[in-house]
Amino acid sequence: MIDVETFLREHSVEELCATAESYFARLDGEALIVHEARKPFANLLEAPQSLHKLGLLLGGLRLGQGMTVMDFGGGLGWLSRYLNQLGCETVTVDVSTTALRLGRQAFDRHYVGEQRAPAHFLPFDGRRLNWPDASVDRVICFDAFHHIPNQREALGEMQRVLRPGGIAGFAEPGRRHSRTAPAQLEMAKTITLENDIRLEHIFALAQDAGFTDFACTQGIPQPTLFSLADYLRVAAPAVGLGKLRSLRTWWRRHVWPRPLARTVREMVRQGMTDGPVFFFHNGPFVPDSRSPEGLSHHLELGPIPASASAGESIELSVTVTNTGTARWLDQSRDMIGVVQLGVQLVDPERNTVDDDHHRQPLGRSIAAGEQVTLQTTVPIPRPGKIQLRFDLVAEQIAWFERLGSSPVDIEFDVL
Numbered sequence: 478m479i480d481v482e483t484f485l486r487e488h489s490v491e492e493l494c495a496t497a498e499s500y501f502a503r504l505d506g507e508a509l510i511v512h513e514a515r516k517p518f519a520n521l522l523e524a525p526q527s528l529h530k531l532g533l534l535l536g537g538l539r540l541g542q543g544m545t546v547m548d549f550g551g552g553l554g555w556l557s558r559y560l561n562q563l564g565c566e567t568v569t570v571d572v573s574t575t576a577l578r579l580g581r582q583a584f585d586r587h588y589v590g591e592q593r594a595p596a597h598f599l600p601f602d603g604r605r606l607n608w609p610d611a612s613v614d615r616v617i618c619f620d621a622f623h624h625i626p627n628q629r630e631a632l633g634e635m636q637r638v639l640r641p642g643g644i645a646g647f648a649e650p651g652r653r654h655s656r657t658a659p660a661q662l663e664m665a666k667t668i669t670l671e672n673d674i675r676l677e678h679i680f681a682l683a684q685d686a687g688f689t690d691f692a693c694t695q696g697i698p699q700p701t702l703f704s705l706a707d708y709l710r711v712a713a714p715a716v717g718l719g720k721l722r723s724l725r726t727w728w729r730r731h732v733w734p735r736p737l738a739r740t741v742r743e744m745v746r747q748g749m750t751d752g753p754v755f756f757f758h759n760g761p762f763v764p765d766s767r768s769p770e771g772l773s774h775h776l777e778l779g780p781i782p783a784s785a786s787a788g789e790s791i792e793l794s795v796t797v798t799n800t801g802t803a804r805w806l807d808q809s810r811d812m813i814g815v816v817q818l819g820v821q822l823v824d825p826e827r828n829t830v831d832d833d834h835h836r837q838p839l840g841r842s843i844a845a846g847e848q849v850t851l852q853t854t855v856p857i858p859r860p861g862k863i864q865l866r867f868d869l870v871a872e873q874i875a876w877f878e879r880l881g882s883s884p885v886d887i888e889f890d891v892l
Contacts (some may be wrong), residue, residue: 481655481672488668490627494572494603496625496668501552501575513553514587526752527725530648530696531556532664533754534619537694538646540565541595541767542612543813547638549631550621554580557596558588562616564813564873566594568613570601603627606634613638616645623649623672629678629775632686632757639759645688647673647695651751652689676755683757687763690762693755695748707737714750764803767814771803771845774869774882784890787860795867797839798848800882805843805871812872816843818868820855820861823886832876834858834865857891864888 488496501509512519517527540546542564548557553576554569561567561584571577577598584596599608604627616635625631635645652673654660660671680691703711764771779794795818799805805816820835837853855865868884869877878884 478656479661481670484664484670485626488626488670488799490603490878491626493626493668493670497571498573498575500667501573501579501670506579506582508574509553510586513555513580519643525700526696529585530752530754531619533694533696534617534646537692537754537756538615538617538644538867539762539764539768540615541765541770541814543767543810545612546615546617547608547613549616549618549635549636551619552580552621553583554596554598555583556617556619558584561592561594561596562589564593565615566596568597568599568608568811570599570606572601574600574604604630607637608638609870611639611640614640614643616643616663618645618647618649620648620650622647622679623674624670624672625672629682629685630681632683632688632799635757636683636687636759641760642763643759644762645683645757645759647756648752648754649752651749651753653751665682674753676753679755680757687759688759689760691755692758693749695745696752696754697795700745703737703740703741707740707759710737711741715719722727750813765814765876766803766805766816767809768803769871771801771879772805772871772875772877772880772882773801774798775800776867776869776878776883776885778885778887780865781887782889785857787857787891790854790856792852792854794850795837795853796848796850797843797869799843799845802845804845805839807839807842814874815872816869817872818851818853819876820853821866821868821884822858825862825864827864827886829866836870860891862888863891 480559517531529820540563541760545566545568547562547568547570548560549570550552551557556571557567569580579598581598599606616639622628639645651676655673657694663669663671676693683691764773775798777796781793782791785791797818806814807814807816816839818837818839821829822834824830824832837851837856839849840851843849856883857863861889864886865887866884869882
């Protein structure tokens with residue numbers, strides 16, 4: 478059996494980088510592009526686990542549109558392509574220039590829809606990233622960190638390029654990965670490192686690199702199936718207990734039966750042991766308006782005129798309070814997530830007639846708890862009785878009303 482520590486002593490970072498390049502270089506480019514384009518649906522054995530872990534990873538990264546995401550060890554960049562289609566600027570990083578070249582071809586060929594965000598393909602020498610400090614919002618590493626021999630150095634580079642408050646997310650195999658038959662075969666035949674993932678050791682390295690916080694969840698390797706009785710006990714105890722009482726079963730007790738509790742504990746234990754999904758934070762996390770998370774407001778309008786003349790404008794004072802947890806941006810790429818005061822024209826039944834009637838910039842970024850008062854000049858379109866709805870909008874993300882905030886409607890006569 479190949480011992481990982483011995484393997485690391487015998488092979489340098491540079492040798493393992495060269496091995497990765499030779500792996501991609503000797504494969505048929507066209508077949509490899511097709512295979513990568515199918516990921517995460519490359520085969521029936523890997524798809525369920527890959528999709529599950531990918532969902533956990535994307536959720537924990539708390540992404541927003543317009544963010545810059547570095548796909549570390551991204552290979553041909555199948556994950557970068559999906560992230561880019563979600564509206565993120567992507568930086569695919571790999572030690573193989575062949576993989577990056579083929580990845581660019583696959584990206585251009587298989588991209589769905591119009592490319593909305595820039596896509597970069599960055600060669601990595603295994604030591605230092607040729608990328609600016611504090612310039613990316615997220616780092617994602619999907620099933621690649623266990624191939625990295627110099628983990629301390631790699632984590633240092635991830636932390637360097639992350640902005641304050643950024644997150645690095647990983648989906649990896651578990652604590653005993655190197656001893657599995659496939660891992661042993663890879664190390665013997667292709668000289669590829671298949672390291673164990675021991676989170677207590679990796680987080681210590683991450684702290685040395687400057688990361689501040691750690692969180693993890695379990696990538697369950699196999700689905701755990703429950704009976705209807707188990708489901709009712711866990712998900713709907715009030716309904717379930719009544720139903721089970723009518724069946725006169727022993728499930729009347731108000732605690733989980735021990736076999737079920739053991740099953741759940743084993744499910745969590747196995748998932749964390751054999752397939753952890755984990756995250757390192759680069760300082761305190763603060764959501765911003767490129768995502769719907771934490772967007773909430775309170776609006777107050779100043780004196781409202783009783784009437785106005787068609788073709789003219791009314792001037793109003795509007796006080797806006799950020800009652801959520803997210804920071805409202807006043808600038809970003811392509812205006813994604815920029816928060817503005819929006820005025821909609823509505824009909825007597827309170828249906829929106831024109832949701833782009835008027836926009837007013839807030840003038841600066843607004844942190845959670847902050848308040849700003851602004852003067853806005855709203856054009857009056859036509860004579861008759863009209864209604865205007867005042868709300869905030871995070872551009873290309875959502876109107877705040879749809880996220881639970883209350884807009885303010887006013888009605889007056891237009892002469």
